[in-house]
Each structure stands twice: as structure tokens, then as C-alpha cells.
Amino acid sequence: VTSADPAALSHHRALLYASRDELVVRIGDFVGEGLQAGDETVLTATPATAAGVREHLGDASRRLIVAHTEAAYADPMRMLSDLAVRLNGRREAGAPRLRLATELVTDGWTRQKTRAVMQFEAVANVLYAAESVEALCAFDASALGGDLLHDVRRTHPLIVEGDGDAPSGAFDATAELLAERPATGPALDALRFPIQAEADLRPLRAYVRAEAQYQGVGGESLDRLLVALSEVALNALRHGRPPQTVLIWTSRGALVCEVRDAGPGLPDPLTGFLPPLGDRDDGRGLWLARQLCDVMRAYPLDPGFAVRLETALPGR
Amino acid sequence: MPTPGHETPARAMQLATPGEHLCSFPRTDAERRRIAAVFVRAGLTAARKVLYLSDHSSEAMLAILRGEGVDGVDDAHRSGQLLLMDFASRYGPRGVFSAESAEGDYRAAAAVARDEGYPGLHIAGEMDWFARGAVPLEELVAWERGCTALTADLGAVGLCQYDRALFGPAACAAVAPPHTGVAEDDGSSPMAVLTRGPAGRFSLAGEVDASNAAALARALRARLRTGESVELDVTGLEFADLAAVRVLRNCARDLAPGQRLVIRKAPEHVRRLLDLMGWGDLGARLEVL
DSSP states (O other): OOOSOOTTTOEEEEEEESSHHHHHHHHHHHHHHHHHHTOEEEEEEOHHHHHHHHHHHGGGGGGOEEEEHHHHTTSHHHHHHHHHHHHHHHHHHTOOOEEEEEEOOOTTOOHHHHHHHHHHHHHHHHHHHHHTOEEEEEEEGGGOOHHHHHHHHHHOSEEEETTEEEEOSSOOHHHHHHTTOOSSOOOTTOEEEEEOSGGGHHHHHHHHHHHHHHTTOOHHHHHHHHHHHHHHHHHHHHHSOSOEEEEEEEETTEEEEEEEESSOOOSSTTBTTBOOOSSOOTTHHHHHHHHHSSEEEEEEETTEEEEEEEEEOTTO | OOOTTTTSOEEEGGGOOTTOEEEEOOSSHHHHHHHHHHHHHHHHHBTOEEEEEESSOHHHHHHHHHHTTOTTHHHHHHHTSEEEEEHHHHHOSTTOOOHHHHHHHHHHHHHHHHHTTOSOEEEEEEGGGGTTTTSOHHHHHHHHHHHHHHHHHHTOEEEEEOOHHHHHHHHHHHHSTTSSEEEEOOOOOOSEEEEEOSTTEEEEEEEEOTTTHHHHHHHHHHHHTTTOOEEEEOTTEEEEOHHHHHHHHHHHHTOOTTOOEEEESOOHHHHHHHHHTTOSOOTTSEEEO
């Protein structure tokens, strides 16, 4: 799977619905079509919508697989990995086509959450195109502000609104993937820790552990940060170019660790979003870090490459 | 006067890996005891079998190691992980030395260690037995050269202690070059400590990452090769990365039928790594408790 030209093949639609009735009918028709065609059909929705769709379909809904949208979207990066693994398993087993209907409830999303969901939607194009998945993501049109509407148009090649499908016009999933560059650089008083060899990882962890504990980060979130940082730093040592440096500072209620090297960075922007399949460790470091950290950004420097890991400070 | 072995590279005993054959030239008994302690500790904390030859009785040598603060020497001695031997019982009366029979002894000891499930041998000798011409210098140098090849062949780590006063500068200068390094104490404590308890019970403490995961793999695989199940208590494990968790998973994957690897008291991040990698599901063979 690569990020090459997902637009041409992806059947990944965004439904912008105007009323609850429209939501139930459109999703009902979409999943009904799949069930009739013998697709494995999954509905991820709120309990109320799921009940409405079941009613709309009648007996035909018996083979419908239903998941809860709140649980599914609790961790979008985890959901992405699970999807990749699932699709891979299905391909190996020669399973029928997959059809996914999803109701997204955007109320209360933080910037961080929105960003993670949109990255999911962007990468999903690549997975859906490769596996001929039919997907419909339903958004409440009245709840989408300008920015969010733009994100939805960028990540979904087809938009269903009013009478039917239309090309998004703004589709650019790769731009969404690459939108990892943070708005601000490291703090001027950031601590700098150079690393040259794998033997430096242990002192690096000791250093960051002390700083994190001073900032009040401990327990499980500290353990996760240390695993993520160690993997990203190892990646920089093995695949990046010297000099490799770790910068540590606090900003906006988060402890930030940024691993920098002078190399060209990632050949494929998808690296680190999808779990590497098979038994190789290459590429797993970034993927693991993304699973373990509150926020991770991998972005190019001029010249070089940086991976930023953010851990929320308690009580801020 | 140059230091004996000044042309032989210095090497921290804490970092010695299989195949290294080190020498040391202590000036005092205190220095000799400290070097012995560092070497024995390095072997025991890697769950290797340690063979220490000296002119002391095993009780006296145990007292020395205890006095130097090496943890767990009594348990290790009782379990057979630490063998303390005096030269007379190994080589017989002074002056009667057969390199061929000594080599045979070491090969046999390494084979026994392997059968007992140790990843390898740490062998140290205080060389007093060879001093004052008991064995001609050329013969001793030839023996040391042969030992470097033997150590590499057996995957052992060797250390020969030459008392500087007893051997004198000329002999010390002559015996250093056949070794791969001059033993140093870099003062570091091991990054991870793997302690071998009775009945297949191990405990792992400290940190395991990509830089030392291979040593953990060697130790676990050596034990698992005996066909017995292994229990690994990781209460003291402060950090484990993907490489470490991969070792556990690969060891579990390669178990023989009926054999089990039980991980006790795994910290949450270890469980999460296993879960994220899809490795939590190795059935009854890997139990994470």
C-alpha cells in the first residue's frame, strides 16, 4: 500500500445530511444495497441511528454488523491500525467486499481530535482504494463549520448532498497527511540532548524521565512517552543522518520532545500511520509512537526531519 | 616503565561480550578483589555461568565476593551458577601443566553449562599458579594465545589476573598481547539484571532496549533449549521497548510443545506493546500475568 493516487479508485463518500430522517434513509439505503449484494456490511453509529436504520431495513438488517461510533472514534489512530490489519486479514482469507457506513458525531471535538480523525479519513482513502471498500461517512451539515467542512472535502473524494454524488472538488488526501508541520518551533529555552549511538538511549530516557517528573508527568503516561521517544530516537539513529538531537520543552500545557536528524525523512508520508505488516521492525517506531502519544507530528525541516511527541501535563 | 599491556586496548568488563579474553595486572590484593567482583557480577547479572579459579578455597572466595558487595553470590554458588575452584584441584601440583588437558576441561565445562541452560561461561583465573617459572613464559604466552581462540570458539568471556609483583614487568608485558583487551572497571552498573533463580525462575530488572535485547534473547533461549518452561518475574523492569517485547514474543513463538514462557507482573506499557503488536495472543504458551 502506498499513497500514490488514491483519488482515482477510492469509493469514499461524505454524506452531508440536513435532517435525521435523511441520515437514516441515506444510510439505510447504502447498507441495504450492500447487504443485498452480499457485502460484509458494518454500520458504526449512535444507538439511536442504528435503531432507526434497523427499522428502515426490516428483516434485511439481520446480517448488519453494528458498532458504536463513540467507542470506535475514541482513538482514531488505533482505529486506523485495526482497519489496516482487518483489511489485510480479509484479503488473505478472500473475504467478500467490505461496505462501511459511519455516522460521525463532531460535537465537542478538540483541534487535536479533529486532526486525528481527518488523518484517519485521509489514510483510509488508500486502504479503501486498495481493497475496493465502499465507504459512506455521514456528517451533520449544520454542525460543520468552514474549517471542518473544508477538511471533509479534502479527505473525501465524493460528496453526497441533496440529490446525489458529486466530486468533492477539493480532494487532496495527501495534503491532509502532510499537514503535520506544527505552528510553532521549539521554545528558545528548550533543553538539547544530542544522541550518537544506541547506548545514548538510556541516558536520554533518564534525562527525560527526570524532566517529566519535575513537570508532574508520571505513571503510565510517562512510560508511554519513554517508549515512544526511545523508538523514535532509535529510528533517527538507524535511518536518519547525524547529528541527531532531542529537544525538550513545555508549551501550552504539554511536555514536548522533538527528535531531529539531518536526513531526508520519510520516503512515504504514510509511514507511521499504518502498522507495518509482516515481521519487520522498520517503520514500526513511528507507528508505535503515534499509537502511544497524545499528539505526534512527523515533518520535514529545512534541511532534515523532525518527529514531535506531545504529552499532556496533568491538571492544565 | 610502560604499563603492562599498554598496547592492548582497555576494555570495560561491564561491556565484555562473548569471545572476549581479557587480562588484568593488579598491584594489590584490594585491586585484585575489586576486579574479581566486577567480573563475577557482570557474569551473574547476565544469567551466565561463572567459573572463578584462584588459590582460595570456595568459602574464602565467597567471603571475598560478599565483602566486595556482589549480590546473590551465595544463592548463585548453591545453585551451581557460580563455580569457585582452586588451581590445585584444577591443574594439580604446580609445574605440571598440560595445555591440552586444560583446553579439554574448558570445553567440557562449556558443554555442561550449555546443557544446564546457560547462555555461556564467564571464566576468570588468578594466575598465581603459573608464576615464578612454574610454567615457562613462552609456554604460558602460547597457552594464552590458544585461550583467545578457545574463548571465541566457546562464546565465553575470559579474564586472567596476573599479579604485577608476583610476575614482574617482563612477564606481564609478554602475556598481555595475546589477550583481546586489558580489563577495566568503568564503574557502571548493568543496564539490565537477569537473575537466575531455582527451577526455571528468572527475574529481570532494569531497562531493556535495542542496545541490550540480544543479551536477554541469548539468556532466555539458552534456558528454553533445555526443554523446560521459564517463569520471568519482571517486577523490577523499569523500561522495555519494542525490541525487548519482541524477544519475549519470539521466544514464546519458538517454544516446544508443552513448554511455556510465563511473564509475571508485567508493567502496563509491556502489556500495551504486546497488545498493539497483536502479540498478546500466543495462547497458553506466553502467559502475561
